[in-house]
Amino acid sequence: MGVANLGLGITVATVTANLGASASGEGEVKQETTLEMGYAGPISTDTERVITTTTLNPDIEVADKVAIFWAAGMARDVVLSVTGANLNVIKLTGGGSAEGDALPADVTACIISVETDITCAWAGDNTQAIAVNSGARASVSFRKAADAICSTVEHTIAAPYYYITGLGITNPVASDAVLVISVATADIAGDRLFAIGLLIDTA
Numbered sequence: 001m002g003v004a005n006l007g008l009g010i011t012v013a014t015v016t017a018n019l020g021a022s023a024s025g026e027g028e029v030k031q032e033t034t035l036e037m038g039y040a041g042p043i044s045t046d047t048e049r050v051i052t053t054t055t056l057n058p059d060i061e062v063a064d065k066v067a068i069f070w071a072a073g074m075a076r077d078v079v080l081s082v083t084g085a086n087l088n089v090i091k092l093t094g095g096g097s098a099e100g101d102a103l104p105a106d107v108t109a110c111i112i113s114v115e116t117d118i119t120c121a122w123a124g125d126n127t128q129a130i131a132v133n134s135g136a137r138a139s140v141s142f143r144k145a146a147d148a149i150c151s152t153v154e155h156t157i158a159a160p161y162y163y164i165t166g167l168g169i170t171n172p173v174a175s176d177a178v179l180v181i182s183v184a185t186a187d188i189a190g191d192r193l194f195a196i197g198l199l200i201d202t203a
Contacts, residue, residue: 027200031118035138035185035192038069038113041088049092049103051112056088060114067139067184068092069111073101074139076115076152076182099141099149113184115141120181122200124150124173129199130163136187138194142173143180150176 039060041053051068060066060080068075077099078092090112092103104110124142132140132155140161141152151172155161163169185192 027202029120029198029200030195031120032195033116033118035116035183035194036114037191038111038186038188040111040188042107043104043110044106051090051110053088053090058088060090064114067113067115069137069186070104070108074154075100075103076139076141100152111186111188113186115182115184118181118183121179124176124178126201127171127173128165128201131197132161134185134192134194136185136192139184141182142178143182144176144178150178
């Protein structure tokens with residue numbers, strides 16, 4: 001039987017979110033992946049909203065779904081349209097975000113990152129604990145279908161994301177059948193390792 005302990009940190013399925021409570025469950029799941037780095041640049045108030053990255057030819061394709069981070073918020077599932085004449089000019093379809101905060105004002109400094117999908121299916125009501133570990137700010141979306149988000153949580157170095165039953169924290173996937181976890185990083189220095197641990201009551 002797996003056990004999650006919360007003291008100075010929470011460890012679930014060997015993933016520690018550095019922060020007295022405990023939870024137990026029959027199933028431990030650990031998922032790791034490398035997230036593609038993000039690209040920094042200001043956003044414009046163009047009709048289609050445009051981010052001009054300081055990096056030429058960023059590794060972002062028109063078909064990608066991306067997350068956008070800024071100091072006061074973040075948006076997920078942002079869909080891209082065609083890029084401009086310069087490949088570092090990235091246009092956002094519809095001029096807004098599909099999920100999350102409204103995009104910020106003109107010339108706000110932003111980071112745009114491709115979302116990475118992790119296939120991981122479980123019944124949300126059976127979740128006993130979740131721990132996220134990544135060395136940079138991250139957006140973590142739990143999905144019940146490819147285009148249907150159950151909820152999104154934010155992980156930061158100062159406030160690592162965790163959930164443990166019995167602490168009064170809202171279960172982010174209650175009543176949902178989770179199929180995919182979509183993650184993006186705000187790290188612009190390089191690709192970033194991401195890990196998530198789940199404790200699931202499968203009895």
